[in-house]
Amino acid sequence: MINIEWKQPELILLDQTKLPTDIHYIRCTDWRQVAEAIKMLRVRGAPAIGVAAGYGLILAATEATQSNHPFSEQLSQFYEFAEELKETRPTAINLAWAVDRVLTLVKASISDNAITNGEALINLITKEAEEIHREDIALNHAMAKAGATLFEGQSNIRMLTHCNAGALATGGLGTALGVIRELHANGQLERVYADETRPLLQGARLTALELHEDGIPVTLQTDNMAAYAMQQGLIDAIIVGADRITTKGDVANKIGTYGLAVLAKHHNIPFYVAAPYSTFDFTLQDGKDIPIEMRMAEEVWNFHGIQTAPSDIGILNPAFDVTPHELVTAIITEQGVLKPDYEASIAELQSKVQK
Numbered sequence: 001m002i003n004i005e006w007k008q009p010e011l012i013l014l015d016q017t018k019l020p021t022d023i024h025y026i027r028c029t030d031w032r033q034v035a036e037a038i039k040m041l042r043v044r045g046a047p048a049i050g051v052a053a054g055y056g057l058i059l060a061a062t063e064a065t066q067s068n069h070p071f072s073e074q075l076s077q078f079y080e081f082a083e084e085l086k087e088t089r090p091t092a093i094n095l096a097w098a099v100d101r102v103l104t105l106v107k108a109s110i111s112d113n114a115i116t117n118g119e120a121l122i123n124l125i126t127k128e129a130e131e132i133h134r135e136d137i138a139l140n141h142a143m144a145k146a147g148a149t150l151f152e153g154q155s156n157i158r159m160l161t162h163c164n165a166g167a168l169a170t171g172g173l174g175t176a177l178g179v180i181r182e183l184h185a186n187g188q189l190e191r192v193y194a195d196e197t198r199p200l201l202q203g204a205r206l207t208a209l210e211l212h213e214d215g216i217p218v219t220l221q222t223d224n225m226a227a228y229a230m231q232q233g234l235i236d237a238i239i240v241g242a243d244r245i246t247t248k249g250d251v252a253n254k255i256g257t258y259g260l261a262v263l264a265k266h267h268n269i270p271f272y273v274a275a276p277y278s279t280f281d282f283t284l285q286d287g288k289d290i291p292i293e294m295r296m297a298e299e300v301w302n303f304h305g306i307q308t309a310p311s312d313i314g315i316l317n318p319a320f321d322v323t324p325h326e327l328v329t330a331i332i333t334e335q336g337v338l339k340p341d342y343e344a345s346i347a348e349l350q351s352k353v354q355k
């Protein structure tokens with residue numbers, strides 16, 4: 001399954017809301033289609049929405065430069081479109097990171113008079129969007145290798161994961177699932193316990209699908225079974241992805257992650273987070289300041305058209321929660337494994353990736 005593919009002049013996205021039963025691709029020729037796909041989680045996963053947004057900017061620039069207006073006005077229109085794309089989901093920093101990376105390059109090229117027309121603008125954005133995608137694929141492989149170092153000498157590993165941090169959440173192998181794939185390839189993995197991950201079931205629909213297709217033994221459990229699995233001694237380690245990590249190591253990830261981290265502490269089970277450098281928010285120290293996306297109520301009282309609760313009651317539907325750094329055993333990145341003191345190890349990461 002191809003998750004995201006740029007085929008000039010279209011961005012082809014696998015509609016993940018229809019998995020695991022239907023393979024349906026969306027052919028985006030308008031940046032608004034990309035924005036809708038991100039908002040409705042047709043494409044989802046922190047790195048993947050960054051990659052998709054990068055390609056969405058090509059479509060935005062194409063529309064903005066089709067008018068007969070002066071290039072300066074076309075650029076203003078492009079910047080407006082870019083901001084709308086950036087605002088589709090607030091928590092995953094990779095979306096803003098990708099848009100800002102392209103905009104920074106565009107503005108620098110404009111000020112150097114390196115681009116003076118629509119064609120040059122589109123070519124510049126296309127190259128950068130493709131580079132963001134290529135980079136994410138490479139980062140996933142490096143992260144998988146780095147994560148496997150935490151399990152040297154171990155075998156028959158039983159791993160619990162939450163939501164989907166796999167190929168469907170990235171441009172490549174996956175973050176958490178990239179490490180899982182590496183351990184499987186090394187013959188070290190016994191089984192993965194996948195939380196179904198209510199309300200949108202990314203674990204059941206996506207992670208179980210990815211692992212099953214790869215021949216990796218997977219056991220699906222409802223989210224409220226995770227505590228039982230740990231209490232019964234079925235879990236050796238937990239590995240999850242992330243949507244935003246602060247400079248002191250607080251981690252925003254899919255709702256339910258914080259509860260797993262508390263349980264892991266209680267049961268003395270290592271709790272690992274896997275994320276590329278583009279998931280770190282080097283401007284934010286405290287996890288309580290991470291904006292948490294509150295999603296639509298019907299995602300909780302309804303699933304695929306089946307009503308599962310009264311529709312006129314109060315509904316709480318935060319898409320993410322924040323795990324304090326004290327509960328995180330290690331953070332796996334493409335640059336290596338970060339361990340406490342996270343302020344120091346994340347500062348070292350920042351110096352490596354921003355030099």
Ligand SMILES: CSC[C@H]1O[C@H](OP(=O)(O)O)[C@H](O)[C@@H]1O
Nearest residue numbers: 044045046165169241242253254
């Ligand atoms: C590779 S990390 C992906 C990260 O994004 C998911 O959220 P969503 O499905 O709402 O985009 C989840 O938090 C994953 O851990």
